[in-house]
Amino acid sequence: MTRDQAHLRRRIAGARRRSRTRVGLGGSSRSEVRARLDRLVEFARSHKKALILTHDNPDPDSIASGVALAWLLERLAGIEAVVAYGGVVGRAENRALVKVLRLPVFPLSRISFSDYDLIAMVDTQPEQGNHSLPAAHFPDVVIDHHPEQPESRLAVVADVGRDTGSTSTLVTDYLRASGLDIPSPIATALFYGIKSDTRDLERETTPPDVEAYLWLFPRADTEALSRIERPRLPEDHFRLLHAAVEQARVYGDAVICDLGKIYYPDLAAEVADRFLSMGDVKWSLALGEYRGSLYFSVRTRDRRMNAGKMIREIIEGEGGNAGGHGSMAGARLAVRRMSVVERQRMMRRVLRAFLREFGVSGTRPRKLV
Ligand SMILES: [Mn+2]
Known part of the structure; x- marks a missing residue:
């Protein structure tokens, strides 16, 4: 000791x-x-x-x-x-x-x-x-x-x-x-x-x-x-919004958006919030990488669901930290030490788990733009 x-x-x-x-x-x-x-x-x-x-x-x-x-x-x-x-x-x-x-x-x-x-x-x-x-x-x-x-x-x-x-x-x-x-x-x-x-x-x-x-x-x-x-926003913010709209994939009433590299961790939450206000969307997941960690953010309109429990089950199983409430939750997962192959496998597992939880497993994704 x-x-x-x-x-x-x-x-x-x-x-x-x-x-x-x-x-x-x-x-x-x-x-x-x-x-x-x-x-x-x-x-x-x-x-x-x-x-x-x-x-x-x-x-x-x-x-x-x-x-x-x-x-x-x-x-x-x-x-x-x-x-x-x-x-x-x-x-x-x-x-x-x-x-x-x-x-x-x-x-x-x-x-x-x-x-x-x-x-x-x-x-x-x-x-x-x-x-x-x-x-x-x-x-x-x-x-x-x-x-x-x-x-x-x-x-x-x-x-x-x-x-x-x-x-x-x-x-x-x-x-x-x-x-x-x-x-x-x-x-x-x-x-x-x-x-x-x-x-x-x-x-x-x-x-x-x-x-x-x-x-x-x-x-x-x-x-x-x-x-x-109503703060002033840096130019980067608008670049990121552009990327977010391009990256968004719509699976029925769920949106998933992989932002790639982000310039501060909360951006995943901002983007997840944004997409939850779109049309009939019930589930929104955004993720992005900041300094060797992936940040996940989940939002839902479905009051019967618990986003916090969901993200804990999915991300803690991969060795990350997660937390949140019924309608909003976030997680962080270190990816710095993962090989490219490990990371691809992890991403496939995680996305599959989220799609299953969102109830849109068999749905074909469409691009937003
Ligand atoms: Mn609080």
Whole structure:
């Protein structure tokens, strides 16, 4: 056992002991939220410096919940808190979010873990595989709206399994419970976090999301919001759209689009979103390669289906990481070490599996243009 592993074992054993005091799951009444916040603040007070980690290639929900949690910890627990992410902030809207609101978020490459004695994780969980927390570390705090994973219970403070449409909703609950005046950039970021994760309160939305959204709206800067939602786009974006339309293959009510090389990972999600709005399309899959990994993104309109479960079954079987909800999901699969033949075989297997799951196995594809 290496030193790091021994360290991790001790951490997990400690977390297990402490997890008896963990705040219960489910429910989001005022007093429960208040108790969860008190527990979080009390825990943070005995620490010096917090690192708040988003998932890789963070979306607005993870950026907003990270920044809001950092603000809350600084104000209520009096400790320094830094938000960091793995990967890149790619999507033009997400870059605008950070720039327009001047949100303090940093690439993980500029962070030294030894500077921090508290680690929090937002919008993802330890086992999720879409974050860059080294295996030798375990988060003390986990706040996430994705389906609960067993290891998250080991965190000292875990707010998971509440089944809201966004993590921003969970953090907004804390802000409301704190009674503090919220700075406009924080309110604007959280508002946009909920808005984008639920696609304007349409996707996976629960009553707490609507409540948080309405509470944030009068506190948000709508002029800044407009600049975030309609950002300037680089020329590359239009080149990629062109390629996407050319590459798209229509199989009945499913569209599959292999983008080849992409210039940031979220592009697969953007393109999958785009094609889902086409005609009678019920399923949309886009994939692209970025720095030695293939990024897959699946979207569906079929409420009976679970895109997250589907993509996990298909991509984890190939050795990748996957996650997501009922209607939207994504995955990453390292292809750097695959030979050309291995890669072709993998692609055939994966595409066949997706076509089967989409219910269009025997369908002949047609080009869009
Ligand atoms: Mn989210």
